[in-house]
Amino acid sequence: MLGNKVAKIALAMALVSLLGLASQANAECKLVSTKDGSPLPIKVVDTDTPEAKEFLETCKNPYTKRYVADAEAAKAGKKKFGFWSCTQCHGGNAGGQTGPSITDATWQYSKHITDKGMFETIAGGSNGGMPTWHAQAAGNPELLSTDEILKMIGWLRSMYAGGGDKPWLND
Numbered sequence: 001m002l003g004n005k006v007a008k009i010a011l012a013m014a015l016v017s018l019l020g021l022a023s024q025a026n027a028e029c030k031l032v033s034t035k036d037g038s039p040l041p042i043k044v045v046d047t048d049t050p051e052a053k054e055f056l057e058t059c060k061n062p063y064t065k066r067y068v069a070d071a072e073a074a075k076a077g078k079k080k081f082g083f084w085s086c087t088q089c090h091g092g093n094a095g096g097q098t099g100p101s102i103t104d105a106t107w108q109y110s111k112h113i114t115d116k117g118m119f120e121t122i123a124g125g126s127n128g129g130m131p132t133w134h135a136q137a138a139g140n141p142e143l144l145s146t147d148e149i150l151k152m153i154g155w156l157r158s159m160y161a162g163g164g165d166k167p168w169l170n171d
């Protein structure tokens, strides 16, 4: 009688820890396309940095707080922004040209107040003229890695001049 009860408790505990393991394995940031809301096919790859892996698990960009606090470190993101010619449409300091400003309080999509939302538009493009930049989303290995996009977002956040709340710092 008692043995049966102990066995049941043991079984229940084993189930709980199994469920825990399963949910751990599923802990990932569910990225969606800005174009149509479908899942963006971006996974962790061997060459990903620890920062890229952290983002793909948690949706949090480790560079944002670091770069906002350290303008010197943020230059790594600015360099990428120039290298990939984002400057051609958004201007040298991302203040806008043919493409919109990325440093004011006006966002093309409200989700851009989060690093996840901004990542989705840069990585997968939009229907309003923003190209697709992530290698995996575009199916083109010549294009950008998760880490490069995160560094650019960190720099863009450090350039923000719009005032008001900065929700990207609250995560």
Ligand code: HEC
Pocket (backbone or CB within 6 Å): 081, 084, 085, 086, 087, 088, 089, 090, 098, 099, 100, 101, 102, 106, 107, 108, 109, 112, 118, 121, 122, 126, 127, 128, 129, 130, 131, 133, 152
């Ligand atoms: C060919 C021109 C062009 C290039 C090159 C380009 N963009 Fe864009 N970008 C746009 C346009 C147009 C939009 C507005 C899209 C929309 O409203 O759907 C946009 C929107 C954005 C937004 C959202 C801005 C906001 O205020 O909400 C971000 C962030 C962004 N681009 C980052 C980048 C980055 C990073 C690069 C380089 C890897 C890049 N863009 C290259 C044209 C461009």
